[in-house]
Amino acid sequence: MFPKSLATSRNISNFIQKFSGLSRLCSSSVTIAGSPCSPRYDVSVIADLIEKQHWSKLGFHVKDINPNELFQQLMSSELDPDLCLRYYTWLVKNRNISVSLELTFKLLHSLANAKRYSKIRSFLDGFVRIGSDHPVHSILHAISMCDNVCVNSILADMLVLAYANNSRFELAFEAFKRSGYYGYKLSALSCKPLMIALLKQNRSADVEYVYKEMIRRKIQPNVFTFNVVINALCKTGKMNKARDVMEDMKVYGCSPNVVSYNTLIDGYCKLGGIGKMYKADAVLKEMVENKVSPNLTTFNILIDGFWKDDNLLGSMKVFKEMLDQNVIPNIITYNSLINGLCSGGKISEAIGMHDKMASAGVQPNLVTYNSLINGFCKNNMLKEALDMFDSVKGQGTVPTTRTYNMLIDAYCKLGKIDDGFTLKEEMEREGIVPDIGTYNCLIGGLCRNGNIEAAKKLFDELTSKGLPDLVTFHILMEGYCSKGESRKAAMFLKEISKMGLKPRHLTYNILMKGYCREGNLKAATNMRTQMEKERGLRMNVASYNVLLQGYSQKGKLEDANILLNEMLEKGLVPNRTTYEIVKVEMVDKGFVPDIEGHLFNVSTKS
DNA sequence: ATAGGGTTAG
Numbered sequence: 001m002f003p004k005s006l007a008t009s010r011n012i013s014n015f016i017q018k019f020s021g022l023s024r025l026c027s028s029s030v031t032i033a034g035s036p037c038s039p040r041y042d043v044s045v046i047a048d049l050i051e052k053q054h055w056s057k058l059g060f061h062v063k064d065i066n067p068n069e070l071f072q073q074l075m076s077s078e079l080d081p082d083l084c085l086r087y088y089t090w091l092v093k094n095r096n097i098s099v100s101l102e103l104t105f106k107l108l109h110s111l112a113n114a115k116r117y118s119k120i121r122s123f124l125d126g127f128v129r130i131g132s133d134h135p136v137h138s139i140l141h142a143i144s145m146c147d148n149v150c151v152n153s154i155l156a157d158m159l160v161l162a163y164a165n166n167s168r169f170e171l172a173f174e175a176f177k178r179s180g181y182y183g184y185k186l187s188a189l190s191c192k193p194l195m196i197a198l199l200k201q202n203r204s205a206d207v208e209y210v211y212k213e214m215i216r217r218k219i220q221p222n223v224f225t226f227n228v229v230i231n232a233l234c235k236t237g238k239m240n241k242a243r244d245v246m247e248d249m250k251v252y253g254c255s256p257n258v259v260s261y262n263t264l265i266d267g268y269c270k271l272g273g274i275g276k277m278y279k280a281d282a283v284l285k286e287m288v289e290n291k292v293s294p295n296l297t298t299f300n301i302l303i304d305g306f307w308k309d310d311n312l313l314g315s316m317k318v319f320k321e322m323l324d325q326n327v328i329p330n331i332i333t334y335n336s337l338i339n340g341l342c343s344g345g346k347i348s349e350a351i352g353m354h355d356k357m358a359s360a361g362v363q364p365n366l367v368t369y370n371s372l373i374n375g376f377c378k379n380n381m382l383k384e385a386l387d388m389f390d391s392v393k394g395q396g397t398v399p400t401t402r403t404y405n406m407l408i409d410a411y412c413k414l415g416k417i418d419d420g421f422t423l424k425e426e427m428e429r430e431g432i433v434p435d436i437g438t439y440n441c442l443i444g445g446l447c448r449n450g451n452i453e454a455a456k457k458l459f460d461e462l463t464s465k466g467l468p469d470l471v472t473f474h475i476l477m478e479g480y481c482s483k484g485e486s487r488k489a490a491m492f493l494k495e496i497s498k499m500g501l502k503p504r505h506l507t508y509n510i511l512m513k514g515y516c517r518e519g520n521l522k523a524a525t526n527m528r529t530q531m532e533k534e535r536g537l538r539m540n541v542a543s544y545n546v547l548l549q550g551y552s553q554k555g556k557l558e559d560a561n562i563l564l565n566e567m568l569e570k571g572l573v574p575n576r577t578t579y580e581i582v583k584v585e586m587v588d589k590g591f592v593p594d595i596e597g598h599l600f601n602v603s604t605k606s
Numbered sequence: 607a608t609a610g611g612g613t614t615a616g
Contacts, residue, residue, distance in 0.1 A: 367611040405613035440614035
């Protein structure tokens, strides 16, 4: 029923002593009948009612008593914490009474002392979900009211986990940080979902922070948490740090597994720059040396990495290698290969791969179709694209907005604007909503056809709906510039800001290019000043290229040379376009393109 | 805990 200790005289006198202080608050329900004074009801009766869940009786029994005070009384009377919890739930849910944080966590402390962990977990789950929204610092303060650090750590840990499980990631992070200030030791169990959530929000630095804190607070990470950290570092290109964490793993008695290696390989694949695939390959060798076998994911990562590094042959070699090792390709393997072949303009090979996957019994999906349709569109095979589109619809697969956009763009690029609009109407009939990309394709088509008025009209319709994005502006501005109306184009800068968008380098580069084409170098230079002074955007290589082109075309080679020097002094690296514009000057300065077109400086290369 | 696609500007 209730703890024996409740019956001890010490507890009862304690109870009465505390309660008598409240007698003024609820004098009608308490009779002080001489000595020893006792209330008209006692805890045992209430405990019994809670136990039997006779809520209406209980409600009647305590109707004149301040519920918060009674709850406090029950808590200090060492009533079974389970019963306290039951009473608490009834108070909050049925009587709509809010209990103070201090009292709430007093309850959780006693539940923790009684090792009722799963009850605490589900309690906290509801507590953070319904979001009585107490500030995290108040909650941790309430936790700290008890001086058992172990119990407090458990509660703080469960709090972080509850926040993370209920998608309240910011609060989970805050609770994690504050737990550190109190010296509470959390577990890897709650750190993992927190780190995953932070990673999903691309907060790599915060993942790294949590990891470092774990080490500092002596929370033992496991393979999973290590892999999440490695992934976070790889996603932000911090490959050296990722490798360091790999080394840390060994120190903490964890061995990198296939996921750790795959993550690292993918990190190198997605890194920019020359020679990254060499490094990816080196990791592959390393994992094999360490007796970790590459799996399907490993091969898929490498296949994708190679063709994106303009090395389709590399992708095909990996594909062959995986077949040799009896690793069965899946839909991701085939889609990546088809996409690679399409991007390399090898359409017939892509179709061949599509057939191959069918005979291997792998069903193509929308990703496959979109890759092929895109490949057709970009390679002047609109008819094939439309055929595939029809067969997709014929088999009941619903194309996406982007499927339509690719086709609409293909029509527009062929100058068939009307067909583009017809397709847009068709998608609307099918219940697929055109997005800003759809409109951008159409506006671009109108501009290229020289029909800037129609483009502007469509743009105005979008503006009234607040739809245009920066790309829309770029397309329209480019349209005006190519008509020799760069001044009109420049007026859109104000509109861009009005819509709450931020001009970028490209925005100004389009305008500078327009002015240069009109031979108005002064206006182009003004644009540069505006970009740098008003926007704080420093000239990038593309900006320099635009101005260099302008100066060269006007025969102002000396000015071009000054500009080029300025660019080099800033440490900007000229690219192929730079070289093509000011070849003579570049050669004078010792720049030579290599066989692949990458520039290198002969004079600095010793 | 790791892997794939799709438009518009460049």
